[in-house]
Amino acid sequence: MRRFFDREDTRWRRGNGALHFYLAPPEDSPLWDLVREAEKPLSALPQIGIQPPECIHVTVQRLDLYRDEISDAQWEKLRSQMDRRMAQIDPFTLTFAPPAVQERAVEVISPENPSFTRLIDAVRDSIVDAGLGQALTDPPFGPHFSLAYAVAGTSSEEDRALADALHALKTDNSMECSQIALVEVDQDQEAGIFSFRPLYTWTVGTPR
Numbered sequence: 001m002r003r004f005f006d007r008e009d010t011r012w013r014r015g016n017g018a019l020h021f022y023l024a025p026p027e028d029s030p031l032w033d034l035v036r037e038a039e040k041p042l043s044a045l046p047q048i049g050i051q052p053p054e055c056i057h058v059t060v061q062r063l064d065l066y067r068d069e070i071s072d073a074q075w076e077k078l079r080s081q082m083d084r085r086m087a088q089i090d091p092f093t094l095t096f097a098p099p100a101v102q103e104r105a106v107e108v109i110s111p112e113n114p115s116f117t118r119l120i121d122a123v124r125d126s127i128v129d130a131g132l133g134q135a136l137t138d139p140p141f142g143p144h145f146s147l148a149y150a151v152a153g154t155s156s157e158e159d160r161a162l163a164d165a166l167h168a169l170k171t172d173n174s175m176e177c178s179q180i181a182l183v184e185v186d187q188d189q190e191a192g193i194f195s196f197r198p199l200y201t202w203t204v205g206t207p208r
């Protein structure tokens with residue numbers, strides 16, 4: 001693996017407080033078994049930053065935007081647009097493949113999911129209608145979450161050993177998606193961790 005934080009999209013204008021839309025596993029999600037069981041093989045590599053359980057998330061949309069850059073009127077418009085559109089989205093389930101060692105991170109990837117795509121479109125449309133379209137970044141390549149990010153380079157031998165250990169894990173890699181949150185994200189490049197604080201949460205399929 002190569003260092004994750006050499007990517008252009010990690011060079012935020014501020015290291016703390018960037019606004020993103022995330023899905024987080026529910027408290028009773030079977031994904032927590034995977035997170036716990038993956039910790040031992042992941043900890044064998046000091047060059048990667050393991051995500052604490054409370055930092056696990058599926059990115060729906062990143063914004064080049066911070067809370068103090070949103071006017072009260074834009075904030076209320078964003079909330080009302082999200083209220084309307086999230087009520088039209090049904091809860092859905094993502095089913096992930098075993099963890100994979102990728103170019104810069106250890107990722108858990110789901111096949112393309114039409115419900116996830118509809119969710120992204122609804123969030124992006126809400127942002128545009130709130131007058132914040134200039135803050136949109138590219139959508140994610142697909143539904144996925146990261147167990148660890150490379151903070152330094154690893155060897156191909158280390159990558160293969162880690163991949164074999166992770167592939168052997170026998171867990172239920174499914175996640176119910178019924179809530180989406182607008183969060184403030186802090187980036188710690190040295191530790192390789194993205195931590196976040198929810199600002200507002202919507203339950204999909206539920207009118208406000």
